[in-house]
Amino acid sequence: MALNLDGLFRPESIAIIGASNKPEKIGFVILNNLINLGYGGKIYPVNPKHDEILELKCYKSIAEIGKKIGLAIIVTPPATVPGIIGELGEKGVKFVVIVSGGFGEVNNQDLKNRLIESCKKYKMNVVGPNCLGISYSKGNLDTIFFPIHKLRRPGYGGVSLVTQSGGVGSSLMAIASSMGIGINKFVSYGNSYILDEADFINYLAEDNETKSIVLYIEGTSNGKKFMDSLVNANQKKPVIVLKAGKEGMAQEAVKSHTGAMAGSYMAYRAAFKKAKVIEADTMNELFDFISVSSQSLPKGKRVGIISNGGGFGVMAADSVIKNGLELPRMSDKMKKEISSFLPSYASAGNPLDLVADADVERFSKSIDVFMRSDEFDMVLVSVLFQTPMINETLLSPLVNAGHDWRKPVALVVPGGDEVEAFKKITSMNKVPTFDIPERAVVSLRSLYEYSKFRGVAKD
Numbered sequence: 192m193a194l195n196l197d198g199l200f201r202p203e204s205i206a207i208i209g210a211s212n213k214p215e216k217i218g219f220v221i222l223n224n225l226i227n228l229g230y231g232g233k234i235y236p237v238n239p240k241h242d243e244i245l246e247l248k249c250y251k252s253i254a255e256i257g258k259k260i261g262l263a264i265i266v267t268p269p270a271t272v273p274g275i276i277g278e279l280g281e282k283g284v285k286f287v288v289i290v291s292g293g294f295g296e297v298n299n300q301d302l303k304n305r306l307i308e309s310c311k312k313y314k315m316n317v318v319g320p321n322c323l324g325i326s327y328s329k330g331n332l333d334t335i336f337f338p339i340h341k342l343r344r345p346g347y348g349g350v351s352l353v354t355q356s357g358g359v360g361s362s363l364m365a366i367a368s369s370m371g372i373g374i375n376k377f378v379s380y381g382n383s384y385i386l387d388e389a390d391f392i393n394y395l396a397e398d399n400e401t402k403s404i405v406l407y408i409e410g411t412s413n414g415k416k417f418m419d420s421l422v423n424a425n426q427k428k429p430v431i432v433l434k435a436g437k438e439g440m441a442q443e444a445v446k447s448h449t450g451a452m453a454g455s456y457m458a459y460r461a462a463f464k465k466a467k468v469i470e471a472d473t474m475n476e477l478f479d480f481i482s483v484s485s486q487s488l489p490k491g492k493r494v495g496i497i498s499n500g501g502g503f504g505v506m507a508a509d510s511v512i513k514n515g516l517e518l519p520r521m522s523d524k525m526k527k528e529i530s531s532f533l534p535s536y537a538s539a540g541n542p543l544d545l546v547a548d549a550d551v552e553r554f555s556k557s558i559d560v561f562m563r564s565d566e567f568d569m570v571l572v573s574v575l576f577q578t579p580m581i582n583e584t585l586l587s588p589l590v591n592a593g594h595d596w597r598k599p600v601a602l603v604v605p606g607g608d609e610v611e612a613f614k615k616i617t618s619m620n621k622v623p624t625f626d627i628p629e630r631a632v633v634s635l636r637s638l639y640e641y642s643k644f645r646g647v648a649k650d
Contacts, residue, residue, distance in 0.1 A: 348373015
């Protein structure tokens with residue numbers, strides 16, 4: 192059963208214990224970010240050394256705050272944290288983010304045990320310690336201690352991100368922002384002494400705003416609970432996983448990072464396969480799978496390919512077959528319809544080579560036919576943007592196809608800097624965009640496998 196963590200992401204007030212007036216301090220950055228991002232609730236800085244920080248009254252102690260605290264963020268030295276938890280507990284605070292590190296990850300077992308005992312005594316929902324914290328874009332809630340000008344936050348979207356590593360998590364946020372991928376909720380859970388990855392996965396599985404869940408994990412301390420959460424969530428929405436600490440000495444590094452046990456990668460791989468989650472091997476694959484997860488689920492594995500560069504169409508066809516998808520022949524009826532607007536020196540087929548002089552109209556008509564056809568379950572469009580007849584007006588039919596829920600679409604735009612602006616616009620408009628055909632096909636395959644698991648696609 193999922194814990195109700197709404198109070199963590201939608202607090203009516205926030206206390207920052209360890210707030211600071213020094214810009215280089217974590218307690219300043221978090222406070223400043225909350226103000227600048229427009230968090231609408233009450234904010235209570237707590238530090239006995241100050242009367243005011245950033246024009247807000249600063250409280251000498253937690254007890255001095257006369258009103259209810261929805262969420263507490265702790266950024267004080269580790270030795271002080273168990274005592275602070277006790278003070279918060281006496282005040283009835285149930286949701287806490289502990290940014291402070293220096294517990295089990297550095298083998299400080301006594302401090303770790305005292306912290307856990309105090310959290311459990313007051314039945315608190317605690318994120319961390321040793322974490323980057325949480326964010327919720329719709330609520331302008333952000334406890335990430337990286338300044339906004341150094342880490343650009345993504346806009347609002349349907350992807351929620353759960354990460355064991357704050358560093359990796361911040362990089363994923365930066366990449367998502369650059370690609371125009373909206374992030375709904377972000378959780379860096381660190382040492383996970385109270386709330387772990389399974390708790391957040393279960394919560395997000397029930398969260399209507401979250402359309403897909405992305406997980407970066409190094410290790411877990413409760414394999415069965417983790418496995419059960421994957422099975423539960425993946426039956427409701429796509430779960431995409433990137434596992435690190437797979438090999439040899441890398442597994443030892445996990446212990447010193449968050450204090451978790453990496454375990455055998457083979458066990459994790461078996462769990463991922465059993466739960467039918469989508470596993471990415473690299474960060475590039477992770478974002479490929481994230482982008483395609485925004486599309487509708489295909490009803491089968493038949494792929495239709497459109498290209499104005501014959502070689503890229505052939506490469507895509509090779510990759511379709513290699514990845515166990517189908518490349519059906521075009522029916523005579525469909526050939527006749529397409530031939531009506533093709534030049535005499537081009538022939539209808541799958542892949543459909545529109546040839547290098549194809550203009551926007553030829554692309555637009557072809558995409559329309561492929562989207563209407565019941566002969567294909569997925570459509571891959573490869574565009575050589577560098578040809579003279581192609582320009583920015585092609586964006587309209589591509590974006591329309593990406594938003595057409597009859598079947599999923601993947602776009603391939605090869606090239607360098609000259610196509611980056613075009614690719615960014617399509618990505619921001621939820622059209623999965625790739626630089627090479629192979630990445631597009633592997634992503635479509637992952638979507639097909641998930642669709643088959645959900646009972647939408649047929650073998």
